[in-house]
Amino acid sequence: MGGVAWGTSTTSMLSQRTKYVFVTGGVVSSIGKGLAAASIGALMEARGLRVTHIKLDPYINVDPGTMSPYQHGEVYVTDDGAETDLDLGHYERFTSARLTRANNFTTGRIYDAVISKERRGEYLGATVQVIPHITDEIKARVREVSAGVDVAIVEIGGTVGDIESLPFLEAVRQMRIELGHQNTVSVHVTLVPWIAAAGELKTKPTQHSVKELLGLGIQPEILICRVDRELSLDLKRKIGHFTNVGMDAVIAAKDVSCIYELPIWLHKEGLDQQLVERLNIWSRQPDLSPWKRTVEKMLDPTKEAVSIALVGKYVHLRDAYKSLHESIVHGGLANDVNVIVHYVDSEELQREPDTAKLLGSYDAILVPGGFGDRGLEGKIKAIRYAREHNVPFFGICLGMQMAVVEFARHVCHLEGANTVEADPQAKYPLIHLMPGQRGIQDKGATMRLGAYPCDLAEGSLAARVYGAAAISERHRHRFEVNNEYRDVLERSGLKLSGLSPDQLLVEMIELPNHPYFIGCQFHPEFKSKPHAPHPLFTHFIRAAHEFQRIRPPVKEEARRAELN
Numbered sequence: 038m039g040g041v042a043w044g045t046s047t048t049s050m051l052s053q054r055t056k057y058v059f060v061t062g063g064v065v066s067s068i069g070k071g072l073a074a075a076s077i078g079a080l081m082e083a084r085g086l087r088v089t090h091i092k093l094d095p096y097i098n099v100d101p102g103t104m105s106p107y108q109h110g111e112v113y114v115t116d117d118g119a120e121t122d123l124d125l126g127h128y129e130r131f132t133s134a135r136l137t138r139a140n141n142f143t144t145g146r147i148y149d150a151v152i153s154k155e156r157r158g159e160y161l162g163a164t165v166q167v168i169p170h171i172t173d174e175i176k177a178r179v180r181e182v183s184a185g186v187d188v189a190i191v192e193i194g195g196t197v198g199d200i201e202s203l204p205f206l207e208a209v210r211q212m213r214i215e216l217g218h219q220n221t222v223s224v225h226v227t228l229v230p231w232i233a234a235a236g237e238l239k240t241k242p243t244q245h246s247v248k249e250l251l252g253l254g255i256q257p258e259i260l261i262c263r264v265d266r267e268l269s270l271d272l273k274r275k276i277g278h279f280t281n282v283g284m285d286a287v288i289a290a291k292d293v294s295c296i297y298e299l300p301i302w303l304h305k306e307g308l309d310q311q312l313v314e315r316l317n318i319w320s321r322q323p324d325l326s327p328w329k330r331t332v333e334k335m336l337d338p339t340k341e342a343v344s345i346a347l348v349g350k351y352v353h354l355r356d357a358y359k360s361l362h363e364s365i366v367h368g369g370l371a372n373d374v375n376v377i378v379h380y381v382d383s384e385e386l387q388r389e390p391d392t393a394k395l396l397g398s399y400d401a402i403l404v405p406g407g408f409g410d411r412g413l414e415g416k417i418k419a420i421r422y423a424r425e426h427n428v429p430f431f432g433i434c435l436g437m438q439m440a441v442v443e444f445a446r447h448v449c450h451l452e453g454a455n456t457v458e459a460d461p462q463a464k465y466p467l468i469h470l471m472p473g474q475r476g477i478q479d480k481g482a483t484m485r486l487g488a489y490p491c492d493l494a495e496g497s498l499a500a501r502v503y504g505a506a507a508i509s510e511r512h513r514h515r516f517e518v519n520n521e522y523r524d525v526l527e528r529s530g531l532k533l534s535g536l537s538p539d540q541l542l543v544e545m546i547e548l549p550n551h552p553y554f555i556g557c558q559f560h561p562e563f564k565s566k567p568h569a570p571h572p573l574f575t576h577f578i579r580a581a582h583e584f585q586r587i588r589p590p591v592k593e594e595a596r597r598a599e600l601n
């Protein structure tokens with residue numbers, strides 16, 4: 038059968054079968070599999086194809102919502118309120134796909150569904166087994182969420198060889214047989230390490246990893262090899278030879294200086310050409326101009342730099358602030374400045390008597406979301422410093438809650454003001470449990486989650502920043518500003534600039550007599566994209582840049598220490 042001319046979203050195309058790209062990883066974790074999958078989505082979309090992304094996570098948790106950021110990094114939230122793997126953030130940032138709870142599922146969710154069906158008697162007396170019942174459930178869900186798109190990119194979490202991922206890989210094997218090889222392609226992301234003692238790149242781990250995959254009945258057609266230097270044609274030939282993969286389909290993914298370079302690099306290596314040929318898709322060459330513009334801007338050496346203090350408790354764990362970090366970078370892109378993000382440990386700040394010593398050299402201060410009471414007083418110190426020294430401030434979720442507590446304590450003179458999350462007996466419970474949250478025992482998926490509308494006060498900084506009177510943003514929290522204190526806060530000069538449409542929930546705050554001081558109860562970082570930076574980040578970085586121009590000069594040694 039000949040290829041099908043695709044590339045425009047016509048109804049006739051919708052009737053075409055969805056093609057599947059299965060992405061697995063080998064050798065080690067944290068190899069950039071999620072970014073590789075996201076780049077595949079970006080490349081397919083740049084060819085005019087409609088894509089979706091699915092992430093299958095082998096762990097038993099029903100979702101990552103109950104997992105510590107130390108274990109799992111950021112919990113990404115979709116519009117429909119699913120707590121998902123952070124790779125969904127990459128997918129949404131790299132493509133225009135709008136993902137939902139159906140786009141990420143775990144072993145736990147699959148078993149949960151199968152066991153519920155069994156209890157309802159839906160298996161009609163059959164012995165319920167991994168094959169076919171678990172694998173059927175996986176396949177059905179993958180097919181359902183990919184209906185109507187041209188290409189579904191399905192990433193399997195973990196590393197090939199993990200005991201937990203076996204049912205997922207078995208489902209992939211079956212789907213490949215059922216749908217045929219023109220409709221599915223298997224991409225394996227591996228590591229080709231440089232062994233300094235030998236002065237050589239080593240291909241053996243890749244050979245072993247592919248062997249493992251072959252043992253499960255899956256022959257990868259494309260290998261994406263992570264390397265820290267050039268992968269010679271000889272080595273590509275060798276890898277191809279040992280893995281039954283065509284040499285042209287051995288793609289080198291060299292370390293890039295910015296992640297948005299990845300689609301461009303993989304295109305140069307021929308990845309998208311390989312994919313469309315194997316999937317028998319006729320499509321135009323990809324238009325990568327937005328990616329090129331972004332990368333040019335990112336790498337422009339003539340750009341000025343601003344430096345931001347991010348005051349949080351997961352300072353050694355960049356994955357915990359993945360989307361946030363990217364959004365800050367996007368804000369820099371929008372202003373043609375480099376942003377140096379300096380992670381300041383809120384507990385260290387809590388112990389330090391001289392706040393200026395730790396925060397005095399930054400152009401802006403950001404307090405992100407978080408849970409629990411550790412380091413909270415350090416965050417309050419940072420907010421007070423920003424407020425009193427006219428340093429641009431942005432508080433997100435917990436960051437906004439703490440800004441309200443700080444204001445109550447030091448401007449409204451409500452000594453003992455706190456969030457009940459940290460102090461259940463607080464004398465002034467400025468932040469308290471939302472009425473709907475009282476009495477909830479289950480921790481999983483019970484927060485206020487997902488997109489909610491918010492009305493912005495006319496004439497507010499928030500309305501100016503958004504250029505809109507009504508917005509929708511994604512939430513993930515249990516606690517909320519206590520309405521009993523609204524009056525006293527407003528009388529003392531805090532503007533409640535964003536409210537839920539029923540006026541019952543405070544969603545944004547700002548300080549009119551401060552150059553730039555904004556807090557939001559939602560997480561704008563889940564919606565920022567490199568080609569469409571979120572206005573709250575754009576304006577925050579703009580304010581940082583302006584502050585840099587007018588602020589007292591920073592001592593050279595402090596600046597250098599900060600850059601190190």
Ligand code: GLN
Nearest residue numbers: 406407434435514515516
């Ligand atoms: N811990 C706070 C709450 O549950 C803030 C949550 C957050 O920052 N995401 O309301």
